[in-house]
Amino acid sequence: MKKSMGQYFRMRQELAEEGMDFLFKTPVTEDVNSIIYEGEVDEEDYITWRPVEKTTSHDIKQLEENLEVVFHKSIIEYFNSYWFADLDGFINDFYIKLEGVLPNFEFDSFRKTLEGYKSNHNNRLENIPIGIEGNGLLVVIDNLNGKVKLEDFERNSFEVISESIEVLVSKLRLKR
Structure with a gap:
């Protein structure tokens, strides 16, 4: 997972250096540990961020116990690879935006999403929401x-777009 994410962030950095610097801008979140922020807040209340490889793993057993689920290992690897504000791009014709992993908020947004998803799916977590598609x-x-x-919740249908989250991240592309 770390290798795929590292490659993705290098691609993102190359595009930022070519003039797409907005790829590393994010609204300021006061409670986020400043480890990912660089520079000063601009006039639009955005700040530059950078991905930071994690050197320690966060235990998600408490989250699993609270939600009565055991996560697939790829989900644990995803949340324990990097801290980052944005991970998005295109795969085939789909625009995909995945859950950010912010210091001090590693699982806050994820927990809320899971709770809502579980209550809308007969109190079950057979699938774990990790992002949203452009439509x-x-x-x-x-x-x-x-x-x-x-x-597609309304149609109660699923379409496989990748064999794993690692493969998905490795295939995401940003358009110039």
Whole structure:
């Protein structure tokens, strides 16, 4: 996972250096540990961020116990690879935006998303929401086999878009 994410962030940095510097701008969140922030806040209340490789693992057993689920190992690896504000791009014709992992907030947003998802899915977490697709479909990870799917809740349908979150991240591309 770290290798795929590292490659993704290098690609993002190359594009930023070519003039797409907005790729590393994010609204300031006061409670976020400043380890990912660089420089000063601009006039639009945005700040430059950089991905930071994690050197310690965060235990998510408490989250698993609270939600009565055991996460697929790829989900644990995703949240324990890097701190970052944005991870998005295109795969095939889909625009995908994945859950950010912010210092001090590693699981806050994720927990809230999981609670809502679980209550809307008969109190079950067979799939784990990890992001959103450009047309509003949920990006989910099959909690049994790790495949990444797009979920259309209204139609109760799923479409596999990647064999794993690692493969998905390695194939994401940003458009110039």
